[in-house]
Amino acid sequence: MWKSPIYKFRIPKKQNEESDELVELVFDVTGSAPSFKEPSDELIAILDEIFKSKDFSSIESVIEFGAAKLKNIPFILKHGKTVCAVEFEELSKNPITIKNIKKCEKFGDKFQNLLFPNPFITDTKKFDLALLLNVPPVMPVPVERLYLLDLIYEKVKNGKYLLWVAQKEGSYKADRESGKFFCGDGIWQGKNRYNKTFYKYFNHEDLDEMMSLYGFKLIQKWNLGSDARFYEKTDYNLFNNIITQKRILNTIKYENNIPDPKDTKPMIVEKSDEIKLIIPNPREFSIESLYIEKIKSIPEGKDNAELYHRIVSHAIARVFRGSLRNMDLKTEIKDGVKIIDTIFTNCAKDGFFHNLKEEVKCNFPIVEVKNYTDDTKNPEIDQLNGRFNKNHGHFGILVCRNIKNEDAMYTRCSTVLPEHVILFLTDKDIFELLELSREQNSAEISDFMDKKLRTLLFKKG
Known part of the structure; x- marks a missing residue:
């Protein structure tokens, strides 16, 4: 689990139907990282408001999970915050990431770069603000998102904050409603790519429920082009430790016999004793x-x-x-x-x-x-x-x-x-x-x- 950004699944050809025809899909979650080099104007406006607010003046340390080539980190460092960036090792080798690391290193001890999954999981430092910026929506395994929130809860100081920003469903709604691109609880994207990307839109009720179950209470929201919601850590992590890494590994078949794709069109195969269903959302994790x-x-x-x-x-x-x-x-x-x-x-x-x-x-x-x-x-x-x-x-x-x-x-x-x-x-x-x-x-x-x-x-x- 989380050893690689590559995920391989074999799902029913038709949603909610029993079928001997299965679709093989290979995902690269780093493929969802945006190409732009700096934070969006929306994110700049939100972070400026938070950092300049008297209500949140106690925010001194920030952790961004899924830091996406570290494009946001220099901006946060310029606000005088101590920042920890977390990302897959594969993205740390990207030219944009390398350039941003050099910018960040100029801030000395104010900057820390943690590779994912370790040392991020084992690191014991706590932060005033956690950033989840377009990350859970591109994670194809639903239970991993829950496990991530459990980890984030432990890394946020008591009474401190989590900022969620995610793009709205927009044009992806038509793909979801067509039923042609389903995978788990979301859709696959990248018709012209060998390795696909994943997208799951969280409506506000589902999102706030998930956050509340893992100890985060909604305290502010912004009506912008993206969904932006600000949460405060509470004393009640209701689902604490119900999901463990060991349990996920015992249920989700990460190591499987699905080959690397040789075409941009997903492979259709027949179910057999050797070719079995491999899904990202087993019933026991609903x-x-x-x-x-x-x-x-x-x-x-x-x-x-x-x-x-x-x-x-x-x-x-x-x-x-x-x-x-x-x-x-x-x-x-x-x-x-x-x-x-x-x-x-x-x-x-x-x-x-x-x-x-x-x-x-x-x-x-x-x-x-x-x-x-x-x-x-x-x-x-x-x-x-x-x-x-x-x-x-x-x-x-x-x-x-x-x-x-x-x-x-x-x-x-x-x-x-x-x-x-x-x-x-x-x-x-x-x-x-x-x-x-x-x-x-x-x-x-x-x-x-x-x-x-x-x-x-x-x-x-």
Whole structure:
């Protein structure tokens, strides 16, 4: 893993279809490095704003991962920052890189150049600002991006920052929607190249979710030609160590028998005992699978209540993407006397949460999460019931690890009808919803929740 910038895959000829015809694709991730020699005007404007802001005056040290011929580093050094540039060894030999290294070396100890993957991975220095500039979108293996964020989290000082800049989808959208160039969760590019490049567009919700899972909270964004988002490191790296280098190596077949390309047109081969599928995005590394794995790993009880609450809240946000948004954790009410675990905004235009509006006011669904070993009882129902009013709405979800007596739980929830509606979800329910989310089956997600609601209402009736 990361020994070379070359990746080789053998994927189905048609997306989401079982086929004996496979396409062989060879990628060179260094092929995505831009040809220009200096930072873009957009990046200059963003960095100038950050470095000159009183709010971020504590930023003294910067690390750029995937430094792309070091074109940005001299500019940052001129701002008086200490800078570490990280790049594959192959790019360190590029003429533009060599020229920029000479510029950077004039700044003496202010400049450090780390080769990737080592000594970058093993280096223990920490920084005030990490730069990810058009890097994760060109990484063809999704789980490597997650592992990278885990590494970056450890290299950023507590309470400090990460800047993400990536080009918008633009003209690549047509290639993605055509289905002709798919590979993993993105598309391949370079029709006239032997070695292809990769591109994955991150919509803002997916990006902010990924960042939040690895301990980075969005604090600022810029409306420019590129997506530019600024994050602050938090205390909650929720997916910490769930992905390891060893685990990736045991799952992704980096060493394989795919030959170097002899033509710019990808080779089509027949599946056989010797010629097997080699994909960049195995099912076990999907975000939904990792949510399930993480939740299962959390011990029940008070000591892990906050971790369980945050993971489950993020999982619910993912399951109901498009219906619920603007998740807020630990919202104080009544002048801080009480705290609501999680609040969402109901923006549903169809499905369960849209239909629910006919039953009860639910502009701001409330979620309470209990990491209990025993069944939740009347005090937990009363607590959630006490959160409802005409401003907050009248719908909530109570999440708990397990329910031994579901009939009794439905009876407890029915006591607040008809003014309020409380549904309960267990780990098992969350797992089933995540499986449906992975398959992008929004209709069955709505059916699942509708069945829960009908069971409650008809039990009362």
